[in-house]
Amino acid sequence: MLLPLVMFACSPDPSPALLLAVDRDEDGEYRVAPRPIPELSDAQHMEGSLGHGYRGGRIAIELFSDDMGIRYDEGGRMDLDYDVIDDVAIPMDEDGLVLWTYYHTLSQVRADLNGLGVDTEPVWPIDFAYQPAFVGMDFTSGENAAYLGSGVHLFILLPDALPAVLPLAANPGVIRHEFGHALFNVLTAGDAYALAPYDESEDPNVTSKVRALNEGFADMIATLTLDDNDFFDLSLPSVTNRDVAADAVADATMYPENAEAYDPYALGTVYASFAWDLRELTSAEEAVVLVVAAVDAWSAEAAWDDTDRWAELLLERMTPTLLLSFFLGGGGVAFAIEGAEHSTAGLQLSAFALQTPARHAIVPSLGVWASYTPRPWGLTGELSLTRRAKSNDFYGVSTQLMRASAVAELAMGTRPMTVHLGVGPALTVSSALTEWGETDSERVTRADLGLRARVALDGPLGERLAWSWQVGAASRGVYNWDYDLGAGIGVQW
Numbered sequence: 001m002l003l004p005l006v007m008f009a010c011s012p013d014p015s016p017a018l019l020l021a022v023d024r025d026e027d028g029e030y031r032v033a034p035r036p037i038p039e040l041s042d043a044q045h046m047e048g049s050l051g052h053g054y055r056g057g058r059i060a061i062e063l064f065s066d067d068m069g070i071r072y073d074e075g076g077r078m079d080l081d082y083d084v085i086d087d088v089a090i091p092m093d094e095d096g097l098v099l100w101t102y103y104h105t106l107s108q109v110r111a112d113l114n115g116l117g118v119d120t121e122p123v124w125p126i127d128f129a130y131q132p133a134f135v136g137m138d139f140t141s142g143e144n145a146a147y148l149g150s151g152v153h154l155f156i157l158l159p160d161a162l163p164a165v166l167p168l169a170a171n172p173g174v175i176r177h178e179f180g181h182a183l184f185n186v187l188t189a190g191d192a193y194a195l196a197p198y199d200e201s202e203d204p205n206v207t208s209k210v211r212a213l214n215e216g217f218a219d220m221i222a223t224l225t226l227d228d229n230d231f232f233d234l235s236l237p238s239v240t241n242r243d244v245a246a247d248a249v250a251d252a253t254m255y256p257e258n259a260e261a262y263d264p265y266a267l268g269t270v271y272a273s274f275a276w277d278l279r280e281l282t283s284a285e286e287a288v289v290l291v292v293a294a295v296d297a298w299s300a301e302a303a304w305d306d307t308d309r310w311a312e313l314l315l316e317r318m319t320p321t322l323l324l325s326f327f328l329g330g331g332g333v334a335f336a337i338e339g340a341e342h343s344t345a346g347l348q349l350s351a352f353a354l355q356t357p358a359r360h361a362i363v364p365s366l367g368v369w370a371s372y373t374p375r376p377w378g379l380t381g382e383l384s385l386t387r388r389a390k391s392n393d394f395y396g397v398s399t400q401l402m403r404a405s406a407v408a409e410l411a412m413g414t415r416p417m418t419v420h421l422g423v424g425p426a427l428t429v430s431s432a433l434t435e436w437g438e439t440d441s442e443r444v445t446r447a448d449l450g451l452r453a454r455v456a457l458d459g460p461l462g463e464r465l466a467w468s469w470q471v472g473a474a475s476r477g478v479y480n481w482d483y484d485l486g487a488g489i490g491v492q493w
């Protein structure tokens, strides 16, 4: 009588309808709740179409080999203790809760992204090692869940190094973050088991920069698919620097060229908070589709040494309306990437609406500009030349108007577009030649000091060129106001 009972207890239903897992509810709260995990065909041994789990095993990192090869020597088969009560699998220890949360989270992120048209299938299946041992490297000191790329394609789940409220390996945000690394690897290396091209770069700065974008992308996947800007708070409330809703702004020290001990998370959080700004203007769903598409495009360009290019490609994917609201909404102001510091100079062709005693006359104008933009401030100098002439049988009047202005500006936005809002003094020199009769003529010249205000947009055209567009007004003295609308092309450096 006892034996069948014991046998029964040892072999619970391998594919229960529901399993307990940590998940985010409709109301946004994280709690443990019964969840279906359709891909998990064997809950006891943690096997299913998303990958198989191994208990223990050894990860050997050959630090001194040419390719710094990482190898996983498979551990034992997983064997979870649980019982099924009213169709719900109840784990008998924390491991069950951690592992089902892990598998459920992968199942969810797969459904979420595939539902949005982001193809996650190349990632699957991905095996995982539960609390493996490490040989050749102290990996456990600060890690708790990780994705091993570089041809290994494996998740590892470790006990927490620091006491956490919720173990990081059971934190849906952390698991989605690690999945984000796997997706990044597939998007950039082209295949789950391929070695990523940037990993083979001779330049360590390239690898560091890509790591920063990789960390940022992993946070974007976690925050956007959960629609939670600070999933770390669940596990480690004391960690506050990963909240992507706080406006993280890049500075020069966040780039590996200028850092001694490089921290990829700082720049990564800048990228992720940039994506969160986009989420605030649209929706988490729309934002995640756009950030994945931008990584795809960045990877197609193989612009490994220019991760800011990813941000440009993201902006290129935004509709004009969205782009405008992005700048007006302040998203661009907060995000002043290092590479966005630039200066431009060039030729501008404009239409001037010149105030005349009777009305405004529309005349073409040729100008030059030079703009120095250290952000968030800028200084722009402009020089423009306009000619207006009229003659008939009785007289001829030809007026040249030269205007020089120096405008102090607020410069905001991000590459590929900078918005300039500026105001400053303008000096207009007008010189008119009036002719009448057979030989009579007189030249009148005057100078008027006034005010200049303009709104301009500019951005790069390839590596060296720049485009510019502006609308502005300038006064000659107090009462005469001229308006202009122009577009230009120049160089940037």
Ligand SMILES: [Zn+2]
Pocket: 177, 178, 181, 215, 218
């Ligand atoms: Zn990471």
